[in-house]
Amino acid sequence: MSDFVMPSLGADMESAKVTEWLVKPGSVVKKGDVIAVVETHKGAIEVEIFKAGVISEICVKEGEVAPVGAVLARLTAAGEMSPRLEQPPAPAAAVPTAPVARPPEPKPAVPSPPAAVARPTAPPWEATAAEAGPGKRSKVTPAARRRAAERGVDPSTLAGTGIDGSVTLADVEAAPPTLVAAPAAVGTGTEPRKPRLGFDPTEMRKAIASAMSRSKREIPHYYLATTVDLGRSLAWLAQFNETRTPGERLLPAVLLLRAAALALREVPQLNGFWVEGAFRPGEGIHVGWAISLRGEGLIAPAIHDADQKTLPALMIALRDLVGRARSGGLRSSELTDPTVTVTSLGERGADSVIGVIYPPQVAIIGFGRIGDRPWVVDGRVEKRPLVSVSLAADHRASDGHVGGLLLSAIDRLLQEPDKL
Amino acid sequence: MSAPRSNETKPVRMTYREACRQAIREALASDPRTFVMGEDVGLYGGCYAVTKGLLEEFGPNRIRDTPLSENAFVGAGIGAAIAGLRPIVEIMTCNFSLLALDQILNNAATIPHMSGGQFAVPLVFRMATGAGRQLAAQHSHSLEGWYAHIPGIKVLVPGTIEDARYMLKAALADPNPVLIFEHIVLYNAEGDLDPSVTDVDIRAAKIRRPGRDVSLLTYGNSLPKAIAAAETLSVEGIEAEVIDLRVLRPLDNATIFESIARTRRCVIVDEGWRSGSISAEIAARLADEAFFDLDAPIRRICSREVPIPYAGHMEEAALPQTAAIIETVRGLVRPR
Numbered sequence A: 001m002s003d004f005v006m007p008s009l010g011a012d013m014e015s016a017k018v019t020e021w022l023v024k025p026g027s028v029v030k031k032g033d034v035i036a037v038v039e040t041h042k043g044a045i046e047v048e049i050f051k052a053g054v055i056s057e058i059c060v061k062e063g064e065v066a067p068v069g070a071v072l073a074r075l076t077a078a079g080e081m082s083p084r085l086e087q088p089p090a091p092a093a094a095v096p097t098a099p100v101a102r103p104p105e106p107k108p109a110v111p112s113p114p115a116a117v118a119r120p121t122a123p124p125w126e127a128t129a130a131e132a133g134p135g136k137r138s139k140v141t142p143a144a145r146r147r148a149a150e151r152g153v154d155p156s157t158l159a160g161t162g163i164d165g166s167v168t169l170a171d172v173e174a175a176p177p178t179l180v181a182a183p184a185a186v187g188t189g190t191e192p193r194k195p196r197l198g199f200d201p202t203e204m205r206k207a208i209a210s211a212m213s214r215s216k217r218e219i220p221h222y223y224l225a226t227t228v229d230l231g232r233s234l235a236w237l238a239q240f241n242e243t244r245t246p247g248e249r250l251l252p253a254v255l256l257l258r259a260a261a262l263a264l265r266e267v268p269q270l271n272g273f274w275v276e277g278a279f280r281p282g283e284g285i286h287v288g289w290a291i292s293l294r295g296e297g298l299i300a301p302a303i304h305d306a307d308q309k310t311l312p313a314l315m316i317a318l319r320d321l322v323g324r325a326r327s328g329g330l331r332s333s334e335l336t337d338p339t340v341t342v343t344s345l346g347e348r349g350a351d352s353v354i355g356v357i358y359p360p361q362v363a364i365i366g367f368g369r370i371g372d373r374p375w376v377v378d379g380r381v382e383k384r385p386l387v388s389v390s391l392a393a394d395h396r397a398s399d400g401h402v403g404g405l406l407l408s409a410i411d412r413l414l415q416e417p418d419k420l
Numbered sequence B: 001m002s003a004p005r006s007n008e009t010k011p012v013r014m015t016y017r018e019a020c021r022q023a024i025r026e027a028l029a030s031d032p033r034t035f036v037m038g039e040d041v042g043l044y045g046g047c048y049a050v051t052k053g054l055l056e057e058f059g060p061n062r063i064r065d066t067p068l069s070e071n072a073f074v075g076a077g078i079g080a081a082i083a084g085l086r087p088i089v090e091i092m093t094c095n096f097s098l099l100a101l102d103q104i105l106n107n108a109a110t111i112p113h114m115s116g117g118q119f120a121v122p123l124v125f126r127m128a129t130g131a132g133r134q135l136a137a138q139h140s141h142s143l144e145g146w147y148a149h150i151p152g153i154k155v156l157v158p159g160t161i162e163d164a165r166y167m168l169k170a171a172l173a174d175p176n177p178v179l180i181f182e183h184i185v186l187y188n189a190e191g192d193l194d195p196s197v198t199d200v201d202i203r204a205a206k207i208r209r210p211g212r213d214v215s216l217l218t219y220g221n222s223l224p225k226a227i228a229a230a231e232t233l234s235v236e237g238i239e240a241e242v243i244d245l246r247v248l249r250p251l252d253n254a255t256i257f258e259s260i261a262r263t264r265r266c267v268i269v270d271e272g273w274r275s276g277s278i279s280a281e282i283a284a285r286l287a288d289e290a291f292f293d294l295d296a297p298i299r300r301i302c303s304r305e306v307p308i309p310y311a312g313h314m315e316e317a318a319l320p321q322t323a324a325i326i327e328t329v330r331g332l333v334r335p336r
Helices: A089-094 A124-131 A142-151 A169-174 A179-186 A201-218 A231-242 A252-266 A311-327 A332-336 A400-414 B016-030 B054-058 B070-082 B096-108 B161-173 B222-235 B253-263 B278-289 B312-318 B322-333
Strands: A002-005 A015-021 A034-040 A043-048 A053-058 A065-067 A071-077 A221-229 A272-275 A278-281 A287-289 A340-344 A363-367 A371-377 A380-394 B012-015 B034-038 B063-065 B086-093 B124-129 B154-156 B178-183 B190-193 B206-209 B214-218 B240-244 B247-249 B266-273 B299-303
Touching (some): A034 A071, A221 A400, A231 A252, A252 A287, A252 A311, A252 A400, A287 A311, A380 A400, B012 B016, B012 B161, B016 B034, B016 B054, B016 B086, B016 B190, B034 B070, B054 B063, B070 B086, B070 B096, B096 B124, B124 B161, B154 B161, B161 B178, B206 B253, B214 B253, B214 B322, B222 B240, B222 B266, B222 B322, B266 B278, B266 B322, B278 B299, B299 B322
Parallel strands (some): A287 A340, B086 B124, B214 B240, B214 B266, B266 B299
Antiparallel strands (some): A015 A065, A034 A043, A053 A071, A221 A380, A272 A278, A363 A380, B012 B190, B154 B247
């Protein structure tokens, strides 16, 4: 028997509404199956399960809001008996449905959470039990604990900024005041919304504000930029696209993405996370691709193993991702897995972009607008298509030399497009 | 036009040693029952020169050199106190006071109880404590925390010129045995004495520097280190409150708890060894009675648990230092 909990779909997520269950008790699931849809400020997200087995119990009803770490469903692992079917109902009633602490790993400290959910009707001992997660008890300072009780806040839903990630008094006081009404507040406002579509711009703005404030507060950024001649790449691209149908054609962005991913393979120090005072390399190069949501927000879901995909495969993945990001339907792993962010301003953007790192990642690579400009080639000034490539990186995790290696690798790779 | 300041309001600059001496002079001059007794306090002028010149001023009946036998002269002092005198017994360093521990604990601290209140022991012990002058292990330990374990006595730790100057008077006025621990590094410290102050209490701790982010609880020679740390931290935007404990027994819970209720973070700096120290006692009280005010773990900076080394650099490494205080506070107030 294991618990399926509300995943943390980003450093800025506190809770989400379960809008749809795609399984019911008795459903057989395997690793990677989408079993529920939850609604966050990033829109409707399809939540995957990472264990195989049989769903034995659904703990949160459709329409209910649950904090990160709350048990959403219980799973009997494959091969395991289903004790629930054989036991008298009494133990089942004793099983707490209160939120448990999120597992310690996925979510580093974030201040000023946009929302949190309390169970003010729960007796105090239940709140305490709720903090004992499957891993370890979440750290809440005594002062924060008392204040949380006074305000009816469940501290286990808050992100801690204190010693060892502990939830401090300030964290509790920064939580929204009327948590009794939290489910309504966390939801989508008064208007009924269509499920699986869209997102709440206000909530998303809050989340971006929180993540970016944290980034600028905590991460000592360093910035590097270089100008890359895209003449060869664009010539190669024109040739490639000439013989393809419109659906098969590649955009320049894919070349940039591919070059960035391959460069990160050479400079793994920029691919990963800064967690608990140390750099943790990413497992795989999952590029978070920054997607603007019709001017109302920003999201950077992962293109998994971008360094192992061919250019056509990357093009398909990119189209699919952008479409789903804008219409709803991103998968939970796409939100949690990015190991680095790449932002490309495209044709309508500015000449260059200096990014803000999405914590706990350690780098963001930015591509400006590609444009024809004078460039010195073999001692002569020529008109060449140039792009400004920038890197903002966490100086705690790496130094400028490493960043320079990445930018020069990107440059080199873009000079040999046929090898991309 | 304002009148020129009179002499009484002008701060007087003096050393901690001189303040100790002035305190003794005042006591001897104001009360004929008072006398000083100890090893080398007369002809030699005191191992740390605190009683220098007093033999010439007050004569051998009031400034008495004793044999090198702590158990004997401490016992004699207790007897004199019971008999109605007001002895000031100097023990060269607290390291040697252990030879007289039986007298201090079983007699001085206990006789008022054993006699059903018939006998008071109005006795003051002065002793040097602490490390920092390369006097090696047998002359460098800080045992005031140990003495603070004993009911029936008071333990004073003057950390300022003012306390060195006036705590003795308050101690002599107390009907019970009072131990004063003078830090050997502080003897040469200089400071201004406010002439408008003529008395200090021996009940309360004192906020030496107000702050909002963390409370540094300390005493003795760690006090200037804590204040220096607080000044440095202030530049970084961390305002540390420095509390001079002053009295290790009885501890002033109220001042400590009130400070923690405001700052919610606590670092205790104690030159004693960590295990079973006064810092441990304070931490336990905070955990017990101020638990819900704490917004961070209680941290302690104590001496390394070794005999204090002779070599200068090792001695320095063994003691609480300003840098360690700064580092510890940074870790608490701005966690990484």
